[in-house]
Amino acid sequence: MNNNLNFVQKLRISGLRPTKQRIKICEILFCGKETFHFSINDLSKIISQKTNEKISLATIYNTVHAFLAKGYIKQIAVNSEQNYYDTNTTDHHHFYDEDKNQLIDIHDNEVEPVKINRKIPGKKIKSIEVLVKVQNN
Amino acid sequence: MNNNLNFVQKLRISGLRPTKQRIKICEILFCGKETFHFSINDLSKIISQKTNEKISLATIYNTVHAFLAKGYIKQIAVNSEQNYYDTNTTDHHHFYDEDKNQLIDIHDNEVEPVKINRKIPGKKIKSIEVLVKVQNN
DNA sequence: TGTGTAGATTATAACTATTCTAAAGTATTA
DNA sequence: TAATACTTTAGAATAGTTATAATCTACACA
Numbered sequence: 531m532n533n534n535l536n537f538v539q540k541l542r543i544s545g546l547r548p549t550k551q552r553i554k555i556c557e558i559l560f561c562g563k564e565t566f567h568f569s570i571n572d573l574s575k576i577i578s579q580k581t582n583e584k585i586s587l588a589t590i591y592n593t594v595h596a597f598l599a600k601g602y603i604k605q606i607a608v609n610s611e612q613n614y615y616d617t618n619t620t621d622h623h624h625f626y627d628e629d630k631n632q633l634i635d636i637h638d639n640e641v642e643p644v645k646i647n648r649k650i651p652g653k654k655i656k657s658i659e660v661l662v663k664v665q666n667n
Numbered sequence: 668m669n670n671n672l673n674f675v676q677k678l679r680i681s682g683l684r685p686t687k688q689r690i691k692i693c694e695i696l697f698c699g700k701e702t703f704h705f706s707i708n709d710l711s712k713i714i715s716q717k718t719n720e721k722i723s724l725a726t727i728y729n730t731v732h733a734f735l736a737k738g739y740i741k742q743i744a745v746n747s748e749q750n751y752y753d754t755n756t757t758d759h760h761h762f763y764d765e766d767k768n769q770l771i772d773i774h775d776n777e778v779e780p781v782k783i784n785r786k787i788p789g790k791k792i793k794s795i796e797v798l799v800k801v802q803n804n
Numbered sequence: 805t806g807t808g809t810a811g812a813t814t815a816t817a818a819c820t821a822t823t824c825t826a827a828a829g830t831a832t833t834a
Numbered sequence: 835t836a837a838t839a840c841t842t843t844a845g846a847a848t849a850g851t852t853a854t855a856a857t858c859t860a861c862a863c864a
Contacts, residue, residue, distance in 0.1 A: 547860055549812060570850080586814045591851070607798055609744030611822090611850075625787060640785040646799055648777040650762060653801040660797050661744060662783055664790040684831055686841060707821080723843045728822070748821075748851090 544600045551585045555593050559603065565618035567606065567633040570594060573615075606633060607659060623660035636662065681737045688722045692730050696740065702755035704743065704770040707731060710752075743770060744796060760797035773799065 537556040541548040558576055559568075568576075570590060577585050594615060597603050606614040608626055614633060623641060625634040644658050674693040675685040683689060695713055696705075705713070707727060714722050731752060734740050743751040745763055751770060760778060762771040781795050 547811065549859075551813070588815080588852085589813055592812080605746060607744045607746030609742060609746060609750060613746065613850090625790075627787070627790065628793065634787065636783065636785065640783060642779070642782050644781060644797055645779050646773065646777060648773065650764070650771065650801050652804055653762075653764065654804050656765065656800040656802050658797065658799050660781060660795065662795050663793040664787055665793050667789055667791050684840065686830075688842070725823085725844080726842055729841080750821090 544602075546596055546600065550583075551589050552593055552596075554581060554585065555590070555597075559597070559617050565616065565635075567614050567616050569612040569614055571612060606661075608633070608661065621657075623662070625662045625664050628663055628665045636660070681739075683733055683737065687720075688726050689730055689733075691718060691722065692727070692734075696734075696754050702753065702772075704751050704753050706749040706751055708749060743798075745770065745798065758794075760799070762799045762801050765800055765802045773797070 537553050537560070538548040541552055541556070546552060554577070555573070558573070558580060570587075573594065574587065574590055577590065594603070598605060598615070601619060602617075604616045604619050606616050606624060608614050610631065616633075618635065622638065623636040625636060626632075627634065641660065644660060646655070646658070674690050674697070678685040678689055678693070691714070692710070695710070695717060707724075710731065711724065711727055714727070731740070735742060735752070738756060739754075741753045741756050743753050743761060745751050745761075753770075755772065759775065760773040762773060763769075764771065778797065781797060783792070783795070
């Protein structure tokens with residue numbers, strides 16, 4: 531309830547009009563206690579489960595792209611057919627379970643910071659992503 | 668010249684019939700001194716530049732998948748629209764230049780080995796991939 | 805409180821990368 | 835050389851994503 535107001539403000543502050551659809555997607559992505567990973571397909575399914583009114587696929591894509599551009603969510607490189615997104619925007623890395631097609635967070639205390647002893651002239655580092663692929667024993 | 672014989676053997680040993688198309692793709696991928704990164708699209712262009720006879724797209728896909736399965740090449744997760752492949756199959760990491768859409772190898776002496784202090788029950792680590800995204804200053 | 809307008813949503817068409825299909829071709833084995 | 839299993843190929847099919855153009859809505863301003 532209170533959250534809705536927060537989302538309205540949050541959206542407005544970042545220059546996005548607080549539409550019904552965007553607020554609903556905010557609720558789904560940011561109301562839970564835990565952060566999580568999702569594909570467009572996942573999000574689409576969750577929306578149709580939790581909502582009576584439908585949100586069109588185009589709007590889901592638009593909204594996810596807008597939220598990505600505004601830094602509400604992060605994209606994760608897994609190189610499968612589907613793109614994955616993460617509601618946890620802090621720096622962290624991932625396990626990728628190739629059998630379950632599932633991402634698992636690696637917490638800061640579970641990995642040493644990655645140090646790169648090289649610079650590319652004229653370039654700055656935007657992100658360092660570690661993906662640990664695991665499979666059944 | 669001599670290389671062709673090697674490729675015939677190499678293919679045969681791994682259970683792939685040494686067809687004209689596969690040998691040609693071997694030459695393109697493995698004859699140069701340096702390893703390199705490519706997308707299907709890149710490879711397709713190189714083939715049409717260096718070859719008189721055309722190789723169909725389906726065969727290029729089939730061959731790349733076969734070579735991937737046999738471990739001749741590696742896949743790189745970059746999460747762009749296109750998949751990238753690497754003729755360097757040793758463990759190593761990458762810079763990804765977001766302005767040029769280009770991968771650059773990170774050599775072993777340029778990065779500390781990544782240590783993961785956590786195990787996933789019933790799972791073994793298949794690979795650890797580090798992708799350092801860089802952009803213009 | 806209306807009204808104009810820029811921004812948003814929508815259904816659907818279009819696009820692109822990839823996979824499938826089934827027919828024709830080729831390497832291999834006996 | 836003949837039989838057969840594997841390959842290649844063009845083109846159709848598929849799936850994820852983006853573009854389009856019409857309709858709708860939030861919001862600034864009168």
